[in-house]
Amino acid sequence: MSSKMNTDNLLFPTPEGLYCPIGDFHIDPVRPVQRALITHGHSDHARAGHGAVLASRETLEIMRIRMGEGFCRTEQVAMPGETIDIAGVRVSFHPAGHVLGSCQIRVEHAGTRIVASGDYKRSLDPTCAAFEPVACDVFITEATFGLPVFRHPDPLGEIRKLLASLAQFPDRTHFVGAYALGKAQRVIALLRQAGYDKPVYMHGALVRLCEFYQAEGIDLGELRVAVEEEKADFRGAVVVGPPSAFSGVWMRRFADPLPAFASGWMMVRQRARQRGVELPLVISDHCDWPELTATIRDIMPGEVWVTHGREEALVRWCELQGIAARPLHLVGYEDEGDA
Amino acid sequence: MKAFSTLLDRLVLTPGRNAKLKLLTDYFRTVPDPDRGYALAAIAGTLDVPHVKPKMLRELVLERMDEVLFRYSYDYVGDLAETISLVWDNEQDPPERLSEPSLGSVIESLNGAGRTAVRGLVRDLLNALDPSGRYAFLKLATGAMRVGVSKRLAVQALAALGERDANEIEALWHGLSPPYRSLFDWIEGRADRPELKSPAIFHPVMLANPVEEGDLDDLDPSHYAAEWKWDGIRIQLTRKGSLARIFSRSGEDISASFPDVLDAITFEGTVDGELLVGGTFRSNGAARPFSDLQQRLNRKGVTARTMEEFPAFVRAYDLLFAGNEDMRPAPFLERRQALQHVIGAADPLRFDLSPLVGFNSWDELDRLRSAPPDPVIEGVMLKKLDSAYQAGRMKGPWFKWKRDPHNIDAVLIYAQRGHGKRSSFYSDFTFGVWTEGPEGDQLVPVGKAYFGFTDEELKVLDRFVRNNTVDRFGPVRVLKATKEEGFVVEVAFEGLNRSNRHKSGVAMRFPRISRLRTDKRPADADRLETLKAMLPRAE
């Protein structure tokens, strides 16, 4: 009983986001706050206008790229594994394996440890540091793909589907919708891993982030911007762009485009159909169901708090395993935008 | 199975006709017999495998997973086959990794398995296949394969394999059976034109689409014939030499239940029609209601007395074979003329011809449909004069247009995500009407509906649900529904029964949301008393 009181007092949801009253800071707040700890650079987690921001070096860089200088008043780099004291609360950042720079945040006070994992995944991703299990009393997990239907296949196998389609339809431009931060670079890295060595064309929205990834030493091969003036022959080319470019005017420049989409949601046929996707590529930057349950088993926390996604199923699974769990109702995190 | 499931996954998401053709032709060219022939049959809906019941599939999946987690998964995905294909965890029970089963071996083992062996076979196959293969297999095994490939397109893909004419392939194909080895051999120039099989087998029937809002607007009434839609059961009669058979519309042999009709089949060929109880027009008799026909259904044997009390006859409306001649490619009018000859020479007590209904405009037909001259008529059928007899349900050549259902205005109470195509929308609704409660008027649920609205209307409904949820129970959302705030819909339904199982005391048959009444306040919705007044009088 006393431990539950402790954990609830240490970190709890507010309309701004997860709040630690002792350290007076928020984790991934959705509204401007005095002091924010940011897990990663996706726009639903990292917003502009906070006072002080504490995040990994890469996340701070990504925020600067996306929001410009002055995205906050003061910034502080959290080194992986290093402990920082905030008004007596011990805080440390640990790799989450989600996108470049993504971290879990461990918060400790009076012997109680809570890990807010942000978004994370366990499968291999050459574009970011791998998830590290961190011992804790409470593990806060996302549940974006928290249903047993989500068993994401080997991403290289999915990329081979794209290569097979390029061979079968050599005159069609293969447009791959992929979220600008993380997914797009991972898709390109996977293409390279599968031996695709032609230039990959990218939508303008991807340029700065791809350049940042390359500057961080991640090899994406030859990239070209898919500009209209060029009137280049895009037939048989791979063009990567944000999902929002799918239905826009931008797509019209390509002859007979074949829309593909790289997302964990592509597991469900109806999702692909709704988006007008012809070639679904199940490539996810979030845990699938086996990864979520394996992670909880690995960490064996005293309690699991489940947030953004399919809370009820993961809570049910924890119940069946005899692990205390409850949904944590956080608002403002995207339902499916970046999965 | 891998090549087949990959093809299906691509086909269902590919809208372009040329791209579909390319996918199909590449498949037929690279996949060996008998797999490609079975695939052709599966895509075209001519494959006959013993159906696996959804109940058994549910039991199999619940052997290995928690029921609650399964329910959450099914609610999310909305399609049973797809849900099982995704949640099936074959690591619990690793298959002996010999090799991935081929489509041909899957179909042959399904056909060969006895009733008791099916369960084990299905489990083994689910274990041996990947999710996409499981999905394809389950769609096959439940008879729910829908790929969005017309027969015509499949035939054109076949034609592209060799130098044969698509029409010639189509005519031949109907008389052959899967896996169509002889057809492929002929198309690819390795063998002579195959000989057609006897017509004394079941031939898949042609189905009609319901007339929906706007369907007839662009159609010319002079291009269509109309017939009454009789409330019996659809059957196919066939005779070749001494062998006669009566099949249900799904191909089940029901000859044993109707020896009176069977013995009267003296013509050679295959006739499509409605089985009814009562007397034919040609004997100045009248068809009797469906409840009388029910006395003759689902019986292994039938007594002389039952046959006398409930005499069966056939109201014929189409001719598939006249003797050995395949009539299916012929236009409707030509088939109808040939049918007239066949029926004219047949036993007048057992056979008559479904009469045509004359009309000059859709409005006129609409009036006829709403006030038919016989109580055993449930609407009209529309048949395009120049249409060939094509198995399956194509939109255009045949329509069914039922009598007007009843209507009430009701208030939406609960919503759930839909299934299939609508799995990301709130499209399954429970609605209620007002009744006097202990604390004044309250809404009592009277039915559930999940269709009737257009895609645009669905978006409106879905938005309402998302913005007006006051509570949740699992996947069910409880909606705001007071006298002042809530959503009123017009519900159309086919009939109404008394029910002790429902709190309201009534149960609707086939309810659908026919109109959104955003112009009405919930307080304006109907009352339970109105609904009760529509109940048939107690006997």
Ligand SMILES: [Zn+2]
């Ligand atoms: Zn994220």
